Amino acid sequence: xxxxxxxxxxxxxxxxxxxxxxxxxxxxxxxxxxxxxxxxxxxxxxxxxxxxxxxxxxxxxxxxxxxxxxxxxxxxxxxxxxxxxxxxxxxxxxxxxxxxxxxxxxxxxxxxxxxxxxxxxxxxxxxxxxxxxxxxxxxxxxxxxxxxxxxxxxxxxxxxxxxxxxxxxxxxxxxxxxxxxxxxxxxxxxxxxxxxxxxxxxxxxxxxxxxxxxxxxxxxxxxxxxxxxxxxxxxxxxxxxxxxxxxxxxxxxxxxxxxxxxxxxxxxxxxxxxxxxxxxxxxxxxxxxxxxxxxxxxxxxxxxxxxxxxxxxxxxxxxxxxxxxxx
Ligand code: PMV
Numbered sequence: 001x002x003x004x005x006x007x008x009x010x011x012x013x014x015x016x017x018x019x020x021x022x023x024x025x026x027x028x029x030x031x032x033x034x035x036x037x038x039x040x041x042x043x044x045x046x047x048x049x050x051x052x053x054x055x056x057x058x059x060x061x062x063x064x065x066x067x068x069x070x071x072x073x074x075x076x077x078x079x080x081x082x083x084x085x086x087x088x089x090x091x092x093x094x095x096x097x098x099x100x101x102x103x104x105x106x107x108x109x110x111x112x113x114x115x116x117x118x119x120x121x122x123x124x125x126x127x128x129x130x131x132x133x134x135x136x137x138x139x140x141x142x143x144x145x146x147x148x149x150x151x152x153x154x155x156x157x158x159x160x161x162x163x164x165x166x167x168x169x170x171x172x173x174x175x176x177x178x179x180x181x182x183x184x185x186x187x188x189x190x191x192x193x194x195x196x197x198x199x200x201x202x203x204x205x206x207x208x209x210x211x212x213x214x215x216x217x218x219x220x221x222x223x224x225x226x227x228x229x230x231x232x233x234x235x236x237x238x239x240x241x242x243x244x245x246x247x248x249x250x251x252x253x254x255x256x257x258x259x260x261x262x263x264x265x266x267x268x269x270x271x272x273x274x275x276x277x278x279x280x281x282x283x284x285x286x287x288x289x290x291x292x293x294x295x296x297x298x299x300x301x302x303x304x305x306x307x308x309x310x311x312x313x314x315x316x317x318x319x320x321x322x323x324x325x326x327x
Contacts, residue, residue, distance in 0.1 A: 002039035002098075005123035007321040008032065009105035010112035010160040011188060011280045011289050011314070013233070013241075014248055015226030017204050017255055019154070019169065021216075023223020026230045027156050029164040030188070031317040034103040034116035037326065038084075038124035041096040046084060048077050049100040053107070079114055083121040083145030090141060091131035099125070106310070108194050110281020115157030118145035119321050127323040135162050138321055150197070164320035168230055182236050184316060186291055187274075187300050189265045189309040193285030200282040204255050215255070222251050242275025242291050249278030249288075257283030261307070268303040272296060 008029040015025035047058040055069025059081055064074025088094055099121060105113035119142040126133040139162040146153050156169045166178040208215040225248045232240040249266055252258060262279045265288045269277040273296030280289040292300055297313055304311040
C-alpha cells in the first residue's frame with residue numbers, strides 16, 4: 001500500500017520585500033503541484049527517489065548514501081527527511097520509508113516548490129501511518145522541514161501549499177485566507193536565473209541602512225500598493241490590479257532587486273497586452289507574473305519565449321493538500 005499526496009506551489013502577487021518590514025503580502029496558490037508517494041519499507045531506511053531532479057539515495061541515521069547523483073544532494077533532501085521524521089514522531093510511529101518525489105513546480109524560482117514538497121511529504125507519510133492529520137497539523141509539521149532550508153521563514157509558503165487559494169500575510173497580524181468569485185488567468189515567466197532569497201533580503205537591508213528615509217518611503221508605498229491590490233483583486237477589478245502590479249514592479253526595481261531579464265520580460269508582457277506585470281518573489285532572477293485576459297495569453301506566452309523566458313500559464317487553485325491511497 002502507498003499514499004500519494006499533492007500540494008500546490010505559490011506566487012506572490014503583491015508586497016514582497018515590503019512584508020519583511022511592514023504591510024501585507026498577497027499570495028496565490030497556483031495550479032502547479034508537487035507530488036509525493038510514500039510507502040513503508042522493512043529495512044528501516046528512509047529512501048528518496050527524486051529522479052526528476054536527478055538524484056536518489058537513502059538515509060541511515062543521519063548519513064546520506066547516494067544511489068544516483070552526487071553525495072551533496074543529501075543536503076537538498078534534509079527538509080524532506082525532517083518533515084518525514086517529525087511526522088512519524090508526531091504520530092508515535094517509526095518506520096522505514098520509500099518516498100518518491102515529483103514536481104511540476106520549477107525549483108529555486110520563488111514558486112514555493114520546497115514548501116509544497118514538504119507539505120506533500122508530511123501528508124503522505126501521515127496518512128500512510130494512519131495519523132489522520134488535520135490540515136493545521138500538516139502545515140505545522142511541514143514548517144519544521146521548511147526551517148531547515150530557510151531559517152525562520154514567514155510561514156506563508158507552507159500555509160498556501162496546505163490550504164490553497166489566496167492569502168494575505170502581515171507580520172505580527174498573521175494569515176487570512178480568501179476566495180475570489182472568478183477565475184483569473186495569470187502567466188508566470190521563469191527567467192531561469194537562480195537566486196537566493198536570503199541574499200536579496202540582505203541587499204535591501206543594506207540599502208535601507210544607507211538610505212533609511214528613502215527606503216522606508218518605498219516600503220510604505222509597497223504596503224499601500226499591496227493593501228489596495230488585495231481590494232482590487234477581491235472586486236475583480238483587473239485593470240486596477242494590473243496598474244498596481246506595474247507600480248509594485250517599479251518599487252521593487254527601485255530597491256535593486258530586479259534584473260535586466262526580468263525587466264525585459266515584464267515590459268514585453270505589458271506590450272503583448274497584459275493588464276500588468278511584475279517580478280514575483282525575491283527577484284534577482286526567478287520569475288515574473290503577468291495578469292491578462294484569456295485572449296492575450298498566447299501573445300504573452302510567445303513574447304516570453306522570444307526573450308528565452310520559460311512561460312507557464314497558471315490559474316489560482318483552491319485545492320490545497322490532497323491525499324489518496326494507492327493499492
Ligand atoms: O523566496 P521567495 O522568492 O518566495 O520570496 C520571499 C519574499 C520576500 O519578501 C522577499 C522575503 C520574505 O521572507 O518575505
